[in-house]
Amino acid sequence: MPRPRTPLLSRDRIRAAALALIDKDGLAELSMRKLAQELGVQAASLYSHYKTKEALLDEIGVQILDKVDVTGFAGSDWRAGLTGWARSYRAALAAHPNFVPYLASGPGRHPAALEIADKIHGGLIRAGWPPRYATMIGASTKYLVLGAALTSFARGFDADTQVYLDRYPNLGQAHLLQQMADEIDTDSFELALTAFLDGLDRLRPTLGHLGQPGHE
Amino acid sequence: MPRPRTPLLSRDRIRAAALALIDKDGLAELSMRKLAQELGVQAASLYSHYKTKEALLDEIGVQILDKVDVTGFAGSDWRAGLTGWARSYRAALAAHPNFVPYLASGPGRHPAALEIADKIHGGLIRAGWPPRYATMIGASTKYLVLGAALTSFARGFDADTQVYLDRYPNLGQAHLLQQMADEIDTDSFELALTAFLDGLDRLRPTLGHLGQPGHE
DNA sequence: CTCCTGAACCGAACGTCGTTAGGTAGTTGC
DNA sequence: GCAACTACCTAACGACGTTCGGTTCAGGAG
Structure with a gap:
């Protein structure tokens, strides 16, 4: 089959189909051949649009992270900024x-991520945190988010969840268990975030030079 | 070549060689053929000792996690227990x-992990935390540890690190940068852990029924 | 001492993977 | 209308995890 009159593929169509496959069957199940089949095309054709599989996954990554919101750092309320971001x-x-495992273990060095990191850093400094603390707080929050996203969903029911199950023996139906696991994940994340921010609140007054961001 | 008089392979030797390769070249670079070559053997021979590559990786995982210490939960000081564990x-x-990406995104449902989860849970309840909070605190701490282990090392220099570089332009040599990145990672982790525990400390008195661990 | 079962290796192969080369036909610009 | 480019194809390469069947050694049973 030669070149068609109207293009069968586009970067958007490819990305959408790939992400749909990943959502349905998992990251490991995505292959260029399966993706091509899903799009009614041969695998080699995908390389007219994306140079490598990795380039495709990277672009899916930025698309997903496009929804991250850092507008909360516009004001001077650092807690609101961090909470909204997280x-x-x-x-x-x-x-x-x-898709989280790919984002978590990939190199991920897009300019968009840099820009976000800058906004967070700026917001924290504007709120009076010393630069070093701004850096560490940004990193810590990221730890929390990535850890929460990874351990909860990527694993399905992991060892910890099994413990929950032992303690709630009356919940027998699978979808209820899933729902409960989701709820525990969300609650745990919120608890961690709140406790972390509360701890920072308590730490803040003990810091010396607040409001005069020095170097190092 | 037939069966040798003295066995060339053993599960321990295979695990050690595999982990060495992973440490040196990364998880993605490990293949059964390369591993076999490293051991002076054909790839098929490995399957006399491990049923699949995944089984091998799983066992490496438990070996690594064998060093996790939960003895701090023996006493009643929940902070010490959590800190030591984390x-x-x-x-x-x-x-x-x-190896962290494998541990982070794998299923990981070994009985050892369950046992650890139980010890943590028990320790927190013995310290007076309600069961639901014990569950969430354990999960939250795990988020932090996994997030910290993932984002710092798995990526080498990621976007955030680039920001540090911009702010420390006088550090030009690579090994100094790496050392500084490690230090920031450690400090961030310690800050997150301390702030989180401080936040829990603050939350604790506001909880009702302390010391009388109820159900749900 | 022999026989047998099982273990530990090998060579060769299967199917799948990401990717590339080279071909062909449609589209676009001069 | 011709060239350059584009978007598809078929076919193949090398690497992967894994399996098959074979060969040789080890250890226990008679």
Whole structure:
């Protein structure tokens, strides 16, 4: 078959189909051949649009992370900024749990991520945190979000969940268990975030030079 | 070549060689053929000792996690228990950073993990936390450890690190940068852990029925 | 001492993977 | 209308995890 009159593929169509396959069957199940079949095309044709599989996955990654919201850092309320960022970050990852492992272990050095990191850093400094703390707080929050997104969804029911099950023997139906696991995940994340922010609140007054962001 | 007089392979030798390869070249670079070559053997021979590659990786995982310490939960000081667990957990992962992605995204349902989860849960309840909070605190701490182990080492220099670089332009040599990145990672983890525990401390008195662990 | 069962290796192969080369026909610009 | 480009194809390469069947050694049974 030669070149068709109207293009069968587009980068958007490819990305959408790939992400749908990943959502349905998992990251490991995605192959260029299966993806091509899903699109009614041969595998080699995909390489007219994406240079490698990795390039495709990277672009899916930025698409997912596009929904992360850092507008909360516009004001001077650092707690609101961090909370909004962390929640939207986690929500973006939770929307495509099977893709999280790629985001978590990939190199991920897009300029968009840099820009976000800058906004967070700026917001924290504007709120009076010393630069070093701004850096660490940003990193810590990221730990929490990624850890929460990874351990909950990527694993399905993991060892910890099994413990919950032992303690709730009357819940026998699978979808209820899943729902309960989701709820525990969400509650755990919220608890961690709140406790972390509360701890920072308590730490703040003990810091010296607040409001005068020095170097190092 | 037939069966040798003295066995060339053993599960321990295979595991050690595999982990060495992973540490050196990364998880993705490990293949059964390369591993066999490293051991002076054909790939098929490995299957006399491990049924699949996944079984091998799983056993490497339990070996790594064997160093996690939960003895701190023996007493009634829940902070000491959590801190000891979290630090040893992170240290165990940091010892083999290239393996962390597998642990983070794998199913990982070994009985050892269950036992650890139980000890943590028991320790927290003995310290007076309601069961539901014990569950959430355990999960939250795990988020932190896994997130910290993943985002720092698995990625080498990620986007955030680039920000640090911009702010420390006088550090030009690579090994100094790596050392600084490690230090920031450690400090961030410690900050997150401390702030989280402080936040829990603050939350604790506001909870009702402390010391009388009820159900749900 | 022999026989047998099982274990530990090998060579060769199967099917799948990401990717590339080379071909062909439609589209676009001069 | 011709060239350059584009978007598809078929076919293949090398690497992967794994399996099959074969060969040789080890250890226990008679």
